[in-house]
Amino acid sequence: MIRAVLTATILAALIAPRMSGAAEPCIPCHTEKTPAAVAQWQGSAHAKAGIGCEKCHGSDHDKIVRGEAKVGMKVCAPCHKKAYEEHRLSRHGMGLHSGWGCTRGLPDRKKDECRFCHQPGDEMPRSDVQCARFLKQSPEMGEIGCNYCHSVEDACDSCHSKHMTDLKIVRDPNSCAKCHMGPDHPQWEMWQTSLHGTLNVSAGAKAGPDCQTCHMPKGTHNVSIGITMNSGGVPYPAAKAEPARKEMVNICSACHAPAFAKRELERGDLVRSQSLAILKEAEHIIWDLNDRGLLDPMPENRPQHPLSGPRLVTDSQMLYEDTSHIERLFFKMKKYDYARTVKGAYHQNPSYTHWYGNAELKMDLVDIKSEASRLKERGQKGAGVKPQAGAEDELKALKNKFDRGALSAEEYAKEKGKVLEQMK
Amino acid sequence: MIRAVLTATILAALIAPRMSGAAEPCIPCHTEKTPAAVAQWQGSAHAKAGIGCEKCHGSDHDKIVRGEAKVGMKVCAPCHKKAYEEHRLSRHGMGLHSGWGCTRGLPDRKKDECRFCHQPGDEMPRSDVQCARFLKQSPEMGEIGCNYCHSVEDACDSCHSKHMTDLKIVRDPNSCAKCHMGPDHPQWEMWQTSLHGTLNVSAGAKAGPDCQTCHMPKGTHNVSIGITMNSGGVPYPAAKAEPARKEMVNICSACHAPAFAKRELERGDLVRSQSLAILKEAEHIIWDLNDRGLLDPMPENRPQHPLSGPRLVTDSQMLYEDTSHIERLFFKMKKYDYARTVKGAYHQNPSYTHWYGNAELKMDLVDIKSEASRLKERGQKGAGVKPQAGAEDELKALKNKFDRGALSAEEYAKEKGKVLEQMK
Amino acid sequence: MIRAVLTATILAALIAPRMSGAAEPCIPCHTEKTPAAVAQWQGSAHAKAGIGCEKCHGSDHDKIVRGEAKVGMKVCAPCHKKAYEEHRLSRHGMGLHSGWGCTRGLPDRKKDECRFCHQPGDEMPRSDVQCARFLKQSPEMGEIGCNYCHSVEDACDSCHSKHMTDLKIVRDPNSCAKCHMGPDHPQWEMWQTSLHGTLNVSAGAKAGPDCQTCHMPKGTHNVSIGITMNSGGVPYPAAKAEPARKEMVNICSACHAPAFAKRELERGDLVRSQSLAILKEAEHIIWDLNDRGLLDPMPENRPQHPLSGPRLVTDSQMLYEDTSHIERLFFKMKKYDYARTVKGAYHQNPSYTHWYGNAELKMDLVDIKSEASRLKERGQKGAGVKPQAGAEDELKALKNKFDRGALSAEEYAKEKGKVLEQMK
Known part of the structure; x- marks a missing residue:
């Protein structure tokens, strides 16, 4: 990933004139309208590399205002190729826009049902695939109750805060807590009071691993490596589970026999x-x-x-x-x-x-x-x-x-x- | 508030002889009896300004021992006028001594029912107003289960720790957690795992706001500004809700469009x-x-x-x-x-x-x-x-x-x- | 305890040749097999005092591999006498290997029923004593669901992390959280949002006590001092409760009247x-x-x-x-x-x-x-x-x-x- 970022940085430095905040046309107005966003961008690696507002948001202001210029994953992908490819491979990237479940949960899924989730020739799932629980929600509950978390499937800023690029934020297990908590999957809560989590707090990340240590080793964005069951907890068949288990044992072996x-x-x-x-x-x-x-x-x-x-x-x-x-x-x-x-x-x-x-x-x-x-x-x-x-x-x-x-x-x-x- | 504190400080410096802990008559005995209280007071702004024990507790030791000299809000009010007035305006200050509910929740409330909660001519509610759930409690459960939190309505030390004056304590969202948690209103828990809360932990208060940022902007003690429903979650009528909403949007605008x-x-x-x-x-x-x-x-x-x-x-x-x-x-x-x-x-x-x-x-x-x-x-x-x-x-x-x-x-x-x- | 440790340290220094990690025969292999354990031991007081692998694990490698050389409490006891004796006196040390309950909970317990829990002449309970809820578990659930916590009754490393000797870890209330949480006894959660816990976080351990302050005063390992009821919440008879209460009031008096x-x-x-x-x-x-x-x-x-x-x-x-x-x-x-x-x-x-x-x-x-x-x-x-x-x-x-x-x-x-x- 570092290489990809560097390449992008060098490219940007060559192609675009190096911008200061002041040279960026959106800044004067947005310093007043969205002060936090501007300040965060100004302190970011993006600003330092001359990646300005237009690069991610486009230049059609009306479209932005109408909410039609969302900075989805494909906007980030060209510069962050490795992260994008790893993310696509993971459960984070494979899902649907609005909730798990869907055809993956239906019995006897046939090959030609792929179209249910995918545009022909596109490995990324369509965002309008159906999920029964989502379909029962009001649009408002669907937005906050479902999409706030499941946006991870199509938007890097689910984890990476929108304008800050400080990796300290996403390396903090806190950033996983936003979604991986609650009655249905309290991974955050159970890590906190596990031996791993308590040692992490009292003796640092070397003594007690956090989410990223085990699920994103070496910074991979494929968070599903080493997992042996689907998101409903149904075990994978041996052919899929065995190599995954080997991966996980390998991860554990950084500390354990x-x-x-x-x-x-x-x-x-x-x-x-x-x-x-x-x-x-x-x-x-x-x-x-x-x-x-x-x-x-x-x-x-x-x-x-x-x-x-x-x-x-x-x-x-x-x-x-x-x-x-x-x-x-x-x-x-x-x-x-x-x-x-x-x-x-x-x-x-x-x-x-x-x-x-x-x-x-x-x-x-x-x-x-x-x-x-x-x-x-x-x-x-x-x-x-x-x-x-x-x-x-x-x-x-x-x-x-x-x-x-x-x-x-x-x-x-x-x-x-x-x-x-x-x-x- | 700063002005009020300064005025009080100057007044105290002029009127009372500047005290060291040693000059304070309660200290020798209480250093042994309540060592934490003494040490905390000695490190406080009160001690530095010469505000000694008697100023808040009075001089009738028997009354203090009988628990009849509680340091209620009115003891603090003369020096902390602005905070007191703001608190009175807020939900924190308007409530009853022993629980919400009461006549405010009864249908068809009439003007002359004010006497149910208030002494004539006093805007502050009486402390003995009835609340059905409180009335069903044993005195002991009422004390710890109800009054530990609802004491906020009449006592500054619900949030401000009794003898320390260090504002770091009350500016920490932790200090709100004591009451704003649990099955009925888990604001503390939901903030912690919100985007605001997780950014606060990983990237500081500038990136992620805490309770005080949004509910006590500029240090106001009117914690109810911008709220558009009563404590039972019933929406206010438009005439009351609309100006409140404007206040809240204004608060959000410190960061957001x-x-x-x-x-x-x-x-x-x-x-x-x-x-x-x-x-x-x-x-x-x-x-x-x-x-x-x-x-x-x-x-x-x-x-x-x-x-x-x-x-x-x-x-x-x-x-x-x-x-x-x-x-x-x-x-x-x-x-x-x-x-x-x-x-x-x-x-x-x-x-x-x-x-x-x-x-x-x-x-x-x-x-x-x-x-x-x-x-x-x-x-x-x-x-x-x-x-x-x-x-x-x-x-x-x-x-x-x-x-x-x-x-x-x-x-x-x-x-x-x-x-x-x-x-x- | 300090004296006991020092004595052990001096003894070890006299008897054993002072070892560096390199001199320890297990190290070369285990640096690869269990890197965290080796690194943690190398940074420990044990390593500095020349206490090597064999001292605690024995020298029978096959036995270790078969899981038959557990480092139970009796391995630590000879060097850590005071801690061991205090632990034995406490609820932590008196329990059963697999859960509370047992004969202590049965009505009309007779003297000769001691054999149910104890080997004749041994004050420590046997590890195979029966607990109805444990008996209903699968071996796997018994291991993780019961013994992960109840191992405290026979193993110092329930609280003290296995190879690190840094007392900062066990002095952190986090280390108690691993077991003292959850629906049946959420002491961790209730402390966190108590006045004590919130002050601890915002103003340090002097202002707000933690678990150890009140339950392990002066570093005692008898965590049960001052407790006036059994683990099921049934009050002790006055003869047992009164001296315990005096102990607790004495502990509180470090801060309170x-x-x-x-x-x-x-x-x-x-x-x-x-x-x-x-x-x-x-x-x-x-x-x-x-x-x-x-x-x-x-x-x-x-x-x-x-x-x-x-x-x-x-x-x-x-x-x-x-x-x-x-x-x-x-x-x-x-x-x-x-x-x-x-x-x-x-x-x-x-x-x-x-x-x-x-x-x-x-x-x-x-x-x-x-x-x-x-x-x-x-x-x-x-x-x-x-x-x-x-x-x-x-x-x-x-x-x-x-x-x-x-x-x-x-x-x-x-x-x-x-x-x-x-x-x-």
Whole structure:
């Protein structure tokens, strides 16, 4: 990257006349209008290298004012090639403009579905790809609640502050905290109270690594190296996971014995698979209730899912609104508890792994089972829903399971047989 | 303020003989009894200006020991006039001794109710004004749980540490954190992980503003300038909101283009009105259950509300105890989720606006609807409550709605007509 | 401790030839394998005093590789006698290898039960003592979720980083944060936003004390001095509590007037007893449901408790998994809400005492009462459970209460009499 920057700098010095702030036509007016931006640019490496306002913002002032001249990633790319290419390879760069999920989360994705996300011939995803949770938001909530973070996918200034070029800012783990925090992925919080994070604060970055040490080694912008699962926490197949794991063990080996690092990460893998099993148990309960028509309300009696219509959705496109109490509990399990358990284990944080993660996961399973018990009794008593106690209903539920692929033809025949046997 | 302090300093220097710690009669004994207080005072601007113990604490030692010589705001006011006047104008100074809420939250407040809060001729509120949540506390919980923060309304040392005068302490955003944190208003937490807060940590106060930069510009003690809603998040009428908004845009303009600042704040306004609508939907569900006699327990079958008696309360005097499950859910929505959404949006924190705020708001609405569905089915089956399925009950519920003003006379007649029609 | 270290240092200097890193046989290989460990040791007081690898790790490399040469507390003890003895006296040293709870939490503990935790003649507890919550964990979750923190009971390097001897690290309150945080005991979080913690950050350790100031005065390793309750928050009997309180008031007196400190701590005591009463009310509701066979599921219809079998457990061995919704609510009350209220009060944090503590405690009681109401109605309607409405069931419940000691013989007779009277 240093080379790319230097090249750009030299080029700029040759081509453009070296500008002082005063020579820049925007400065007089903007010193008054946006004083911080001007002061920050004036202290920046850009100013020193003669990179002025127009170079990034263009010269069409009306377009800028209308908000149509956003300084997206492609504006920075020509000068910052290496960073741009690394970023494209990473999860930061591969995503969608407005939220994760999308086709990546859909089952049976086909090659020709690429067009769903990409312009033909363009590896960068389109910015208007759909995400169910984003589609349910008001434009305002979408802007602040979704795009403030997911802008990282198309804008360098998500991390690099707009006009300052001081790398101290982006090398501070604080700059990651803006997005990597909160109930769904509290990496910031769990690092802070981990051995790594506490040593970082008390004894410096050499003793305790920060986000950048492990996830951006040697300043790479491919923040996804060494990661062995997708953003929903689903493990990669071995062919993809194994080389990634080797990369991560290599990173850990800057401080630790490789065997120790491997063991610690493999413990994380086991915590992950155990937690996935708890999640699956809960998911199975909910689908069974759906097969029996016992959710309250059923998907057909509530606002439709924006991508899947009047059907139950528990995959990465799951909603937290216009749903039922038991699905709401499952949303928390999946998006909050599971993420905290797994990320807590990989980040070596006991409290996030156990109390904020595993304990919540198991307590939510208790609540899901209790609610399922209530919904089944409710069904039996016909409280506003059609009675479900009879063999006919059991047969209907089995057919639903078969139709959605939860039972094979063989298993379906066998289970149906059992019910018919009992009917005699 | 500087002028006021200087005047006081000069006055003190003229009137009192300049004291060293040794000349102060309390010092010998208190060096042993309260060593920190003595050391802090000795290093303070007060000591340097000859302001000794008696000036603030008085000379009646017995009274001090009995805790009857509290150094309230009026003790500081004569020397710190400007700060005192600004504080009085702010929300910090206008409140009650023991909690917000009170008559300000009651509907139809009349002019002559001023006496409820104020001594005649005194703009400062009385300290014994009632707050329902405070009234439910034990004296001990009231002291630590309520008054530790709400003491700001009558005591400068809530923020200014008791004997140190070093302004570094109160200029540190940390000093605001003691109260402006937690589930009901996590301003501290949301600032820390906002762009403003993270830049403040990594690049200093010039790059990233802190609490004081925006809420106490030029050192004012009127912390409420630029705020456009009351402490419960209810928007001010335009006549009050518009000048406040201008003040805030002016503050933002120290760094940002005014048009940008305005747009960002208006996005917050829209998030606020959208969130209020979600809140209202939930509130309506609960009042409807109350009209139908379906809350479990009903207000008349549980300890009475300390201000409103055996009636449902969902306004700012709402309780979180001695209530029903569905009201408890609403309390969380109103006090926690709504506050986090709205304050998160104004503080530009994506995770607080969306995950901690909006998502919780919508998930709680899911749970409230589920619980309402259960309570209605329970009513229909007469499970310990009187049956509610018949037209007679519908008429009763309509009358309740009319009585509490939720239906106009016209609407009431129309709805009643519909039910009577169906009865034929 | 300084004397002990010096003695050890002198001894080492006399006995062993003074080693440089180069003279140490492990160094060449481990500079490559575990570079951080080597670098940290090289900068340590141990290296300066000639304490090499073998002194702590032994010389059996195979054993080390197999993980059988852990550097437990007894390896450090011979040189660090004072610290070791103080640690043994403290809660940090008295515990079990894998979690609190255990026999200490069981009622009616007998002298000869000591063998349950201790080898005969050894005051240190055995490392394999049972804890119900630990027994329910996978080995991996037990390692990271339990032992990462509870290793403090047997390993100095829980707090002291493994190869660095710089005391700055352990004197930083950050080093306590690794374990003393999270939903069950957020001492780190509540200190940070307390007056003590905020002053510490803005004005230094002299103005605002940290963990070590109050809990490790004069560098003692007995972190339990001045504590008046057990780790579950149950108050000690007066004979044990009174001298402890005197110790704590003495610690506070380094800054505060003793009378003030005493008053503040006594307020904490009152908050504690009031909160215990709320907890007891909830516990009583759950036991009553159990007596009436109304829990869903009942303990006999779910995986058995690993220590108590098919019985309801609400003491310190209570589980958060394989339980019922109402017990799960009680677990949160007991382990999270109660702990936050009480520790919040003693640490002078208004938000943890009131909002995170007391308000949650009372809201969970609302939910427990609501769920109890639902379970009772469910029982009356025989929804999958045996009907409980009749006098016979009341007699059965009374017998259960008598059998578990909740009613004395006299009370039992009296209550039984009342029911029989009604039957006539």
